[in-house]
Amino acid sequence: MNLDIALLLAQDGLTNGAIYALLALALVLVFAVTRVIFVPQGEFVAYGALTLASLQLGKVPGTAWLLVCAGIVIALIDGFIALRERKPHRLPRILLENLAFPVALAGLTWWLAPQKPALWVQVALALALVVPLGPMLYRLAFQPLQSASVLVLLIVAVAVHFALTGLGLVFFGAEGSRTPAFSDARFDVGAMSVSGQSLFVIGGSVVLIIALYLFFEKTVYGKSLRATAVNRLGARLVGISATLAGRLTFTLAAAIGAVSGILVAPITTIYYDSGFLVGLKGFVAAIIGGMVSYPLAAVGAVLVGLLESFSSFWASAFKEVIVFTLIIPVLLWRSLRTHHLEEEEDE
Amino acid sequence: MSRSRILFAAFLAALALGPAFLPEFYVTLLNYIGLYSLVALGLVLLTGVGGLTSFGQAAFVGLGAYATAYLTVAHGVSPWLTLFIGFALTGTVALLLGAITLRLSGHYLPLGTIAWGISLYYLFGNLEFLGGQTGMTGVPGLSIFGFALDTGRKYYYLVWVLVIAAVFSIQNLLNSRPGRAIRSLRGGGVMAESFGVDTAGLKIIIFVYAALLASLSGWLYAHLLRFVNPTPFSINIGIEYLFMVVIGGARFVWGAVVGAGLLAVLKEWLQGILPKIVGQAGEFETIVLGILLVLLLQRAREGLMPFFQRWFPQSRWVEAPQSAPALPQRERPRPGEQILEARAARKQFGGLVAVNDLSFEMASGEILGLIGPNGAGKSTMFNLITGVLPLSGGEIHFRGERIDRLPSRQIVRRGIARTFQHVHIRPTMSVVENVAIGAHLRGQRGVVAAALHRERAEEATLLHEARKQLERVGLVEHLYDQAGSLALGQQRILEIARALCADPVLLLLDEPAAGLRYREKEALTDLLRRLKGEGMSVLLVEHDMDFVMNLVDRLVVMDFGERIAAGLPREIQTNPMVLEAYLGGVE
Numbered sequence: 001m002n003l004d005i006a007l008l009l010a011q012d013g014l015t016n017g018a019i020y021a022l023l024a025l026a027l028v029l030v031f032a033v034t035r036v037i038f039v040p041q042g043e044f045v046a047y048g049a050l051t052l053a054s055l056q057l058g059k060v061p062g063t064a065w066l067l068v069c070a071g072i073v074i075a076l077i078d079g080f081i082a083l084r085e086r087k088p089h090r091l092p093r094i095l096l097e098n099l100a101f102p103v104a105l106a107g108l109t110w111w112l113a114p115q116k117p118a119l120w121v122q123v124a125l126a127l128a129l130v131v132p133l134g135p136m137l138y139r140l141a142f143q144p145l146q147s148a149s150v151l152v153l154l155i156v157a158v159a160v161h162f163a164l165t166g167l168g169l170v171f172f173g174a175e176g177s178r179t180p181a182f183s184d185a186r187f188d189v190g191a192m193s194v195s196g197q198s199l200f201v202i203g204g205s206v207v208l209i210i211a212l213y214l215f216f217e218k219t220v221y222g223k224s225l226r227a228t229a230v231n232r233l234g235a236r237l238v239g240i241s242a243t244l245a246g247r248l249t250f251t252l253a254a255a256i257g258a259v260s261g262i263l264v265a266p267i268t269t270i271y272y273d274s275g276f277l278v279g280l281k282g283f284v285a286a287i288i289g290g291m292v293s294y295p296l297a298a299v300g301a302v303l304v305g306l307l308e309s310f311s312s313f314w315a316s317a318f319k320e321v322i323v324f325t326l327i328i329p330v331l332l333w334r335s336l337r338t339h340h341l342e343e344e345e346d347e
Numbered sequence: 348m349s350r351s352r353i354l355f356a357a358f359l360a361a362l363a364l365g366p367a368f369l370p371e372f373y374v375t376l377l378n379y380i381g382l383y384s385l386v387a388l389g390l391v392l393l394t395g396v397g398g399l400t401s402f403g404q405a406a407f408v409g410l411g412a413y414a415t416a417y418l419t420v421a422h423g424v425s426p427w428l429t430l431f432i433g434f435a436l437t438g439t440v441a442l443l444l445g446a447i448t449l450r451l452s453g454h455y456l457p458l459g460t461i462a463w464g465i466s467l468y469y470l471f472g473n474l475e476f477l478g479g480q481t482g483m484t485g486v487p488g489l490s491i492f493g494f495a496l497d498t499g500r501k502y503y504y505l506v507w508v509l510v511i512a513a514v515f516s517i518q519n520l521l522n523s524r525p526g527r528a529i530r531s532l533r534g535g536g537v538m539a540e541s542f543g544v545d546t547a548g549l550k551i552i553i554f555v556y557a558a559l560l561a562s563l564s565g566w567l568y569a570h571l572l573r574f575v576n577p578t579p580f581s582i583n584i585g586i587e588y589l590f591m592v593v594i595g596g597a598r599f600v601w602g603a604v605v606g607a608g609l610l611a612v613l614k615e616w617l618q619g620i621l622p623k624i625v626g627q628a629g630e631f632e633t634i635v636l637g638i639l640l641v642l643l644l645q646r647a648r649e650g651l652m653p654f655f656q657r658w659f660p661q662s663r664w665v666e667a668p669q670s671a672p673a674l675p676q677r678e679r680p681r682p683g684e685q686i687l688e689a690r691a692a693r694k695q696f697g698g699l700v701a702v703n704d705l706s707f708e709m710a711s712g713e714i715l716g717l718i719g720p721n722g723a724g725k726s727t728m729f730n731l732i733t734g735v736l737p738l739s740g741g742e743i744h745f746r747g748e749r750i751d752r753l754p755s756r757q758i759v760r761r762g763i764a765r766t767f768q769h770v771h772i773r774p775t776m777s778v779v780e781n782v783a784i785g786a787h788l789r790g791q792r793g794v795v796a797a798a799l800h801r802e803r804a805e806e807a808t809l810l811h812e813a814r815k816q817l818e819r820v821g822l823v824e825h826l827y828d829q830a831g832s833l834a835l836g837q838q839r840i841l842e843i844a845r846a847l848c849a850d851p852v853l854l855l856l857d858e859p860a861a862g863l864r865y866r867e868k869e870a871l872t873d874l875l876r877r878l879k880g881e882g883m884s885v886l887l888v889e890h891d892m893d894f895v896m897n898l899v900d901r902l903v904v905m906d907f908g909e910r911i912a913a914g915l916p917r918e919i920q921t922n923p924m925v926l927e928a929y930l931g932g933v934e
Binding site: 037144145148150151154156158159162164169170174277283317318321324327331334 | 636640
């Protein structure tokens with residue numbers, strides 16, 4: 001290996017690491033606030049990338065229909081609950097949020113998609129279609145299980161992953177997609193040639209991380225999420241609704257996932273089931289951070305990215321083996337550091 | 348014969364006669380259900396009972412399948428030998444993975460299992476000598492004593508005999524001394540450890556046992572299909588195994604078979620029908636499976652087994668014999684001999700000093716009360732004596748031996764047994780089984796003897812002992828009730844019976860009278876006096892002053908972690924420092 005290749009691999013590793021860092025961030029956030037180990041995080045990456053790819057082909061992506069269907073189901077459930085509890089005044093909002101909004105978005109997509117609008121319009125549209133799936137997912141799968149144990153929530157998360165992967169196959173087919181790069185520019189920095197897309201990914205990640213930092217530090221919603229993460233009961237006592245916190249968290253997680261997908265789509269071919277492995281690499285990073293520390297998780301993410309790119313050079317067939325075996329020494333290290341008193345489990 | 352036995356006999360008969368009547372398709376399906384059941388049975392033990400979730404069982408199936416495929420194809424080894432080589436390989440891998448990951452709390456373990464599940468899958472697919480993604484063909488069939496199991500119909504009997512054997516081994520195991528310890532793992536381990544259970548060791552044992560069942564399933568799979576490739580050992584299949592257990596009902600041994608059957612049939616049916624609906628080929632059944640599972644967990648977290656159980660009235664699971672050979676008792680200390688001594692015992696949590704250089708001693712046959720306002724550090728002191736928490740400083744001696752560096756399960760061995768301020772019982776286990784956990788250290792037979800039920804004589808003595816202690820504390824009419832159905836006061840009494848089962852010479856009771864009615868308190872006072880008469884020493888934390896003053900020989904009063912007074916009940920009642928601590932001084 002010479003320096004050129006090493007630099008190229010490092011660049012690759014950093015680019016992927018930036019994506020894993022974003023996902024690790026989302027995973028830590030979701031776990032801290034809702035105790036859900038969010039295995040389907042990766043599906044949002046795939047949905048984001050493939051929705052954009054569909055739009056670029058001038059097709060209406062299947063996620064538009066998923067949005068409408070999920071909206072109908074939620075409207076039915078919430079509408080039924082509102083009527084049963086004799087609170088019909090809630091109905092207009094339920095219908096507006098879960099029926100009118102998704103239908104309007106799907107209609108917009110149906111009208112816009114064949115015209116192949118500018119790239120930024122497509123990106124905005126893809127985000128608008130995928131991000132609302134986050135809170136809807138929370139409403140359908142996790143909100144009824146708010147008080148369940150971490151393990152039950154984990155099994156639900158895995159079940160949701162199954163369902164979303166299957167739906168991805170229905171919507172996008174078995175073929176992978178790669179979107180055109182946002183920028184074809186290349187910069188020569190000394191011996192290294194840096195692709196514009198890599199800069200986009202790393203830059204995008206940094207901007208998103210800063211935005212999240214500001215959100216958590218400066219806004220009331222961000223602070224209430226942090227409060228919920230620190231002490232769920234305490235947060236409820238001061239009037240922070242666990243449901244609102246959950247929806248907000250899942251919105252953020254979906255947004256982070258979809259943006260990651262859109263950023264990474266020009267670099268790697270994304271298949272309907274690619275999200276799982278990408279998300280799990282985020283997990284490896286998050287576990288390095290003990291599922292609680294954001295900075296450690298980010299460091300872990302870069303580590304995973306670098307390990308992946310270098311091992312794909314030396315032993316490409318064993319790339320996944322190496323990355324996922326990395327978790328074992330990490331777990332060992334964690335287990336030596338943690339003095340836990342296990343949570344009591346109810347039956 | 349009870350109704351459940353008749354139903355079970357009918358089930359066995361149907362199972363045995365099935366292949367004679369069923370078309371090939373259903374025999375194949377039943378073979379697969381049997382293979383799935385073996386893996387799911389391991390998961391019931393591991394996840395449903397032990398509380399350790401694994402998504403990686405498919406990888407263990409793969410180890411068993413690849414071990415036999417490679418050795419029989421490439422080296423011509425006999426399949427009956429490779430079965431055990433597969434066990435050795437899988438057992439070693441499970442032991443290593445378990446040693447690393449089982450120490451982790453709750454959610455790290457399942458994440459870890461996903462990771463190594465993926466890792467092993469890619470390893471199978473990328474190792475040249477295992478045939479890569481295309482796999483290996485030409486795996487030989489099986490024959491038993493020259494009788495070739497060359498059709499699915501013949502193979503069926505091997506599969507289902509093994510499944511039934513696995514069901515019985517797990518049922519036997521759960522209904523035994525080590526089984527009770529396994530069933531108490533979920534409670535967090537503090538209780539189990541304080542009665543001498545090596546919880547870390549037990550976790551590894553059930554993890555390895557589940558892995559071996561998976562390996563057996565893999566071995567059967569390889570010789571049934573005569574072909575292996577990586578696909579059936581992927582993480583998705585590992586997830587499906589867990590789904591089976593959840594669908595069936597993770598707590599129920601037969602739930603594994605029910606869940607495996609339902610999932611296999613459902614998958615088969617969906618794979619037939621869904622591509623027609625969608626109009627293209629693909630694994631669409633995952634959508635329905637995923638949604639069904641979410642609904643199931645939202646609506647019926649116990650799985651479907653409770654619905655089936657209505658048809659199978661449960662016969663009583665344990666029987667505590669009226670008479671059995673008595674267990675040997677440990678030698679009692681001479682009355683008046685010093686039994687327990689705390690020397691400047693200290694516990695700090697960060698900056699908070701919970702127990703501040705507390706010293707006291709106890710003589711054998713004494714009832715010593717440890718009292719003080721809430722937050723004085725009394726329960727912390729209990730946890731220091733019993734090794735639940737490590738000391739920050741000082742020493743604790745028991746019968747002349749220093750015990751403050753020993754773990755709980757070594758301390759109980761020396762004759763100290765305790766109850767808990769917040770009761771630690773297993774609510775779904777019967778009262779007598781809960782109490783029998785206390786006698787854990789008085790039996791020796793291990794997991795293998797238990798799975799084969801070769802330890803019934805010992806088991807009878809343990810259950811008889813539990814019954815005897817329940818008679819002693821007056822709970823014998825609740826022998827077979829679910830412990831969770833008792834009133835809180837009775838649960839506390841249950842804990843005393845459990846502690847007595849450990850044959851202690853020193854009993855540590857943390858607020859035993861809380862939640863008791865007047866008559867029950869009188870009965871408890873009588874019981875403790877009788878125990879004292881038999882030479883038992885009792886250290887007692889209690890807030891009910893009438894109860895305490897009536898009962899104890901001496902008192903030690905704590906406040907803010909410090910000893911503020913000690914003496915006879917009469918002296919303590921008039922001690923100004925004590926009055927100030929309890930009632931507040933005049934400022």
